[in-house]
Amino acid sequence: MRRGPAVPGWPPAPPPPAWDGLSWQLSDVSQLPEVRDELRRSGEVDGPADLRDRLLLVLDEMASNALRHGGGHVEAAVRRTGDAFLVAVSDGAAGSPPTPAVDRDPGQGGLGLYLIAELSTAHGWYVDGDAKTVWAVLPPG
Structure with missing residues (x-):
């Protein structure tokens, strides 16, 4: 069942209002296992x-996309939006919109944005100053 659009680009759009949650400052993919553990243990x-x-x-x-392609400093957050959850990740690549891979062998990767669009009820991105934020809303069930 497709919830998000399967298009070559992500829509530029602000996220819905969100509050309460967890956030992380990241500089390397080696930090992601710790982030995953914190989210697993969290009561949020x-x-x-x-x-x-x-x-x-x-x-x-x-x-991981932001850390690989976003130019260093990354901020990630999981917050509530009513009964759903907003995942938002900001990086310093304001001039590079999220671009799903097109005509790439799946064995070479590049399908993460398609997967996120499939799992989310809404997704998008926006630029604020010199930072780009990519976001997705996940329903509770």
Whole structure:
């Protein structure tokens, strides 16, 4: 079942309002296992076990993309938006919109943005100053 659009680009759009949650300052992909552990142990995410798994997957994909392609300093967050959760990741590549891979062998990677779009009910990105933020909303069930 497709929830998000399967298009070559992500829509430029602000995220919905969000509050309460967890956030991390990241500088290297080696920090991601610790981030995943903190999110697993956190009481911030209540709901079915598969929700936590989906949040972990989306956060990991978005943060690793930002760390690999976003030019250094990365901020990642998981916050509430009513009954759903917002995953937002900011990096310093304001001039580089999120661009899903097109015509690439799946064995070479590049399918993370498609996966995020599939798992989310809404997704997008925006620029604020010299930072780009990519975001996705995940429903509780």
